[in-house]
Amino acid sequence: MSPSIGISIGSLPSGYIRLRSGNNIYYRANDVYYIQQGDEYVVVEEPAGELVAVEYEQIATSSAPALVIPTAGQSPEEIDQDRYLCHFDARELSSYDPSLPAESSVEQREQYYEKFAECLSQKDYVLQ
Numbered sequence: 001m002s003p004s005i006g007i008s009i010g011s012l013p014s015g016y017i018r019l020r021s022g023n024n025i026y027y028r029a030n031d032v033y034y035i036q037q038g039d040e041y042v043v044v045e046e047p048a049g050e051l052v053a054v055e056y057e058q059i060a061t062s063s064a065p066a067l068v069i070p071t072a073g074q075s076p077e078e079i080d081q082d083r084y085l086c087h088f089d090a091r092e093l094s095s096y097d098p099s100l101p102a103e104s105s106v107e108q109r110e111q112y113y114e115k116f117a118e119c120l121s122q123k124d125y126v127l128q
Contacts, residue, residue, distance in 0.1 A: 002032050008040040011077055021047040072124035086119035
């Protein structure tokens with residue numbers, strides 16, 4: 001039995017994946033779709049349109065971090081939130097989004113990963 005639309009949960013079930021539809025990020029686990037609202041995840045209907053898997057740490061250049069290690073006891077939810085916020089900021093500053101197929105310059109990719117790494121470092125993560 002699937003949870004009802006509109007039900008909120010504090011953390012996502014294990015094995016979830018991130019998906020993008022337009023400008024929206026969805027999470028899917030066990031054929032149930034969620035969106036993040038604050039610190040909660042809300043069950044929603046299956047999004048209409050094309051869904052694209054989102055990888056926040058795609059290795060596109062040698063300057064991309066391969067491993068993000070929390071050093072201040074961050075919870076899995078905090079790690080996901082911090083990674084997303086840093087991705088969003090780096091994307092805005094560099095005009096490059098590694099989760100979308102698009103032409104970009106090497107400089108844009110390097111600037112993205114530099115800003116992404118800088119943001120995570122400020123949030124108490126070690127990048128390797």
